[in-house]
Amino acid sequence: xxxxxxxxxxxxxxxxxxxxxxxxxxxxxxxxxxxxxxxxxxxxxxxxxxxxxxxxxxxxxxxxxxxxxxxxxxxxxxxxxxxxxxxxxxxxxxxxxxxxxxxxxxxxxxxxxxxxxxxxxxxxxxxxxxxxxxxxxxxxxxxxxxxxxxxxxxxxxxxxxxxxxxxxxxxxxxxxxxxxxxxxxxxxxxxxxxxxxxxxxxxxxxxxxxxxxxxxxxxxxxxxxxxxxxxxxxxxxxxxxxxxxxxxxxxxxxxxxxxxxxxxxxxxxxxxxxxxxxxxxxxx
Numbered sequence: 001x002x003x004x005x006x007x008x009x010x011x012x013x014x015x016x017x018x019x020x021x022x023x024x025x026x027x028x029x030x031x032x033x034x035x036x037x038x039x040x041x042x043x044x045x046x047x048x049x050x051x052x053x054x055x056x057x058x059x060x061x062x063x064x065x066x067x068x069x070x071x072x073x074x075x076x077x078x079x080x081x082x083x084x085x086x087x088x089x090x091x092x093x094x095x096x097x098x099x100x101x102x103x104x105x106x107x108x109x110x111x112x113x114x115x116x117x118x119x120x121x122x123x124x125x126x127x128x129x130x131x132x133x134x135x136x137x138x139x140x141x142x143x144x145x146x147x148x149x150x151x152x153x154x155x156x157x158x159x160x161x162x163x164x165x166x167x168x169x170x171x172x173x174x175x176x177x178x179x180x181x182x183x184x185x186x187x188x189x190x191x192x193x194x195x196x197x198x199x200x201x202x203x204x205x206x207x208x209x210x211x212x213x214x215x216x217x218x219x220x221x222x223x224x225x226x227x228x229x230x231x232x233x234x235x236x237x238x239x240x241x242x243x244x245x246x247x248x249x250x251x252x253x254x255x256x257x258x259x260x261x262x263x264x265x266x267x268x269x270x271x272x273x274x275x276x277x278x279x280x281x282x283x284x
Contacts, residue, residue, distance in 0.1 A: 062087075062088050062089070063085055063086060063087050063088065063143075063146070064085075064086050064088060064099075064143070065083045065084070065085055065086075065149070066083065066084050066086060066099070067081060067082065067083050067084075068080060068081065068082045068083070068084060068108070068148075071125055072109070072123040072124065072125045072127075072128040073097070073108055073109070073110075073123065073124045073125065074124065074125050075124035075125055076097060076110070076124040077148060078108070078124075078148055079150075079151065080151075081151040082148050082149060082150055082151055083148070083149040084099070084108065084145050084147075084148055084149075085145070085146050085147045085148070085149065086099045086142070086143040086144065086145055086146065087143050087144050087146050088142055088143040089142075089143065090143060090144055092111050092141045092143075092144050093111070094111060094112050094113050095110065095111070095112065096110070096111050096144045096145075097109070097110050097111075097144065097145040098110070098111045098121075098141050098142075098143070098144055098145070099141075099142045099143045099144070099145060100121060100139065100140065100141045100142060101138070101139065101140040101141075101142060102121070102131065102133075102137060102138070102139055103137055103138050103139075104138065106142070107121070108145065109121035109122055109123055109131065110122045110123075110124060111141070118132060118133075119132075119133045120132055120133065121133065170209070170282065171209060171210055177211070177281070177284065181284045182206070182211055182281070182284075183227055184284075185277065185280040185281055185284060186202065186223075186224065186227055186228075186277075187227055187228060188280055189202055189273065189276055189277045189280060190224075190227075190228045190231055192272070192273055192276060193231070193233055193273060194233060194269075195233055196233045196234060196235055196236055196239055197235075197239050197240065197242070197243055198233070198269065198270060198273055199220075199221070199224060199233075199235035199240055200235075200240045200243035200244065200248070200270070201252075201270045201271070201273035201274040201277070202224075202273060202274070202277050203217070203220050203235075203240060204244075204248070204251075204252055204274055205252060205273075205274045205275075205277035205278045205281070206220075206277070206281075208251045208252055208253075208278070209278075209281060211281075217237040217238075217240045217241045218237040220235070220237075220240070221234075221235040221236060221237045221240060242261075243261055243270075245261050246259045246260055246261055247259040247260050248260055248261055248270075252271070252274040252275065252278065255267075255270075255271055255274075
């Protein structure tokens with residue numbers, strides 16, 4: 001990716017309301033998984049590579065990224081393949097998850113002091129025992145876990161295709177749906193429409209099933225007026241068109257509150273109407 005492409009990508013992300021920071025500070029990475037289980041030996045060549053992190057995140061104490069192995073910290077959310085961002089050389093306190101050297105090996109556990117003043121390394125999995133730290137043990141707390149980078153999920157192609165096929169079948173069924181059935185559900189959903197612009201949510205649910213023509217706000221509004229002429233909040237084509245912006249210009253499943261023309265309760269009202277209309281059509 002060249003500089004121009006990077007700038008375009010960052011601009012698009014920020015335009016969607018996300019804050020970005022340029023990663024410009026080298027941080028060491030180890031490819032030797034740290035045991036979330038029994039301690040693992042750490043050799044002199046522990047650092048294998050470097051990645052870039054935002055300077056603001058790194059600060060004066062260096063960080064290392066280490067992959068997780070084992071399941072003794074599973075209840076803390078650390079799973080095989082996850083990468084822990086460990087800040088080195090900082091003070092560790094009770095409750096901190098620490099990257100620690102114990103008698104010749106490294107492990108990650110939660111540091112805690114009991115009511116008798118004894119210090120322990122505590123696993124987050126009941127199948128493992130806590131480790132009591134005694135004076136005759138070689139214990140060095142290298143750093144504190146600050147965050148975890150989760151493994152990218154691997155999705156089954158078979159399950160993805162099943163979902164796509166179900167959606168296609170619903171769309172085919174919708175296209176074959178008799179007009180009188182669609183009209184009956186339009187009348188049914190009208191009961192929860194309490195503002196003229198909320199008819200856009202109904203229109204969008206219909207469009208997602210190819211039951212209206214894209215951009216034909218005039219025809220949709222005219223049809224609604226014929227079906228429910230006495231409704232207190234009849235739609236207007238220009239007002240409906242004004243709602244087809246930001247995430248509302250996309251299928252209902254892609255609506256997000258942080259990128260919608262309305263927020264809060266109003267957003268939830270629109271979403272509820274669209275989902276209700278979709279449910280009525282699916283159950284017809």
